[in-house]
Amino acid sequence: MSSPARGTAPRLDQKALFAPLQEDLKRVDAAYHRALASDSPHVRKLVEHAALFRGKQLRPALVLLAGRAAGRETDDHVIVGAIVEMIHTATLLHDDVLDHATTRRNTPSVNALHGNEVPILLGDFIYAQAFALANTLDDRTAAIHLAQTTRRLCTGEIDQNCNRGRFDLSFPEYLRIIEDKTASLYAASARLGAWYAGATAEHVTALEEYGRLLGIAFQIIDDCLDLAGDERSVGKSLGTDLSERKMTLPLLRLLDRVPAATAARVRQMLADGAVGDPRAALGAIVDFAPDVLSAQATAEQFVREARARAQGLPQSPSRQTLLDIADFVLERDR
Ligand code: FPP
Ligand code: MG
Numbered sequence: 001m002s003s004p005a006r007g008t009a010p011r012l013d014q015k016a017l018f019a020p021l022q023e024d025l026k027r028v029d030a031a032y033h034r035a036l037a038s039d040s041p042h043v044r045k046l047v048e049h050a051a052l053f054r055g056k057q058l059r060p061a062l063v064l065l066a067g068r069a070a071g072r073e074t075d076d077h078v079i080v081g082a083i084v085e086m087i088h089t090a091t092l093l094h095d096d097v098l099d100h101a102t103t104r105r106n107t108p109s110v111n112a113l114h115g116n117e118v119p120i121l122l123g124d125f126i127y128a129q130a131f132a133l134a135n136t137l138d139d140r141t142a143a144i145h146l147a148q149t150t151r152r153l154c155t156g157e158i159d160q161n162c163n164r165g166r167f168d169l170s171f172p173e174y175l176r177i178i179e180d181k182t183a184s185l186y187a188a189s190a191r192l193g194a195w196y197a198g199a200t201a202e203h204v205t206a207l208e209e210y211g212r213l214l215g216i217a218f219q220i221i222d223d224c225l226d227l228a229g230d231e232r233s234v235g236k237s238l239g240t241d242l243s244e245r246k247m248t249l250p251l252l253r254l255l256d257r258v259p260a261a262t263a264a265r266v267r268q269m270l271a272d273g274a275v276g277d278p279r280a281a282l283g284a285i286v287d288f289a290p291d292v293l294s295a296q297a298t299a300e301q302f303v304r305e306a307r308a309r310a311q312g313l314p315q316s317p318s319r320q321t322l323l324d325i326a327d328f329v330l331e332r333d334r
Contacts, residue, residue: 031082059084066193068318086130093123101237149188156181165245183215213306220299223248242278254291
C-alpha cells in the first residue's frame with residue numbers, strides 16, 4: 001500500500017524510534033507477565049500465545065513518553081503501561097472472534113485454534129487482571145479512567161456492529177465509532193502518562209488530544225490496510241471489514257465517488273457476501289486505489305493535528321519521539 005506521506009520505502013524505523021524506551025518497555029513486559037501468572041497450565045499456555053499478538057507496544061510507549069515529555073517517568077508509568085497493554089490484548093482476542101479472523105501477527109488467532117469460547121474467556125481473564133493491577137496503584141485515576149475507556153471501547157464495537165451494512169453511514173458517525181473503539185485507549189494512555197507525571201492540566205489535555213488524534217489516524221490507516229494491504233507483511237487476516245460489511249473510510253469514500261450504478265453493484269456484492277476473496281471481488285468491480293489514497297490523506301490531516309498538540313509541550317527528546325511516532329503511524333505498512 002503506498003501512502004501520500006512517503007515515497008517507496010518507510011523513512012522511520014520503529015526499532016530506532018523506540019530505542020530510548022527499550023529498558024522501560026522490558027519492565028512493562030515483566031509487569032505484564034507477572035500480572036498474568038496463573039496456576040493453570042492452560043491459562044499459562046494461552047497467555048503466552050496471546051503475547052505473540054503484541055507488536056509495536058505503542059500504547060505503553062505512549063504512557064512512558066507522555067510521562068517523560070510532561071516532566072518525569074515513575075514506577076507507576078510502568079504499571080500503567082502494562083495495564084493498557086493488557087486491555088489492548090484482551091480487546092484483540094475478542095475482536096478476532098467478532099471478525100472471524102484467523103491470523104494476527106502471522107500467528108493463528110486463538111479462535112482459529114480453539115473456537116470462540118476460549119478467546120472470550122481468556123480476554124475476560126486478562127481484562128480482570130488489568131483492573132486488579134490498576135487497583136494496586138495508590139492513585140485511583142488509572143482504574144477510574146480506564147473503566148470509562150473500556151466502556152467506550154465496547155460502545156465503539158457495538159455501534160460498529162449495529163451499523164454493519166449501513167452504506168449511508170456518515171463521516172461523523174464513522175469518526176465517532178473509531179474514536180470509541182480505538183482512539184480512546186490511545187488518548188487514555190497519553191493522558192495517564194501525563195497525569196502520573198504530575199503534569200499541568202494544560203499538558204494533560206494536550207497529550208490526551210495528541211493520543212486521540214493519533215489513534216484516529218492509526219485506525220484510518222488500519223482500515224486502508226484492511227482493504228489494500230499485503231496480508232503477509234501486515235500479518236493478520238485482511239478484507240474482514242468487507243466480509244463483515246463494516247463501513248470504513250476508504251469504502252465510504254468509494255461509495256461516494258463512483259457512479260450510482262457502480263455503487264449499487266458494490267452494495268449488492270457486499271450484501272450477498274463475496275465468495276472467496278472479498279477484496280478481489282471489490283477490485284473486479286472498481287479500482288479502489290483512489291479511495292485508499294483519499295482516506296490516507298484524511299489520516300494525514302489527523303496526524304498533522306496530533307503533531308500540533310505535541311508541539312505545545314516543552315522541547316525534549318521525548319516530545320520529538322511523539323512527533324516521529326505520529327509520522328510512523330502514517331508510514332506503517334503493518
Ligand atoms: C480493532 O478493530 C478493535 C479494537 C481496537 C477494539 C476492540 C474492542 C472490543 C472487541 C471490546 C472488547 C473489550 C474488552 C475489554 C475485552 P479492527 O478489527 O479494525 O482491527 P484489526 O484490524 O487489528 O483486527
Ligand atoms: Mg479485527
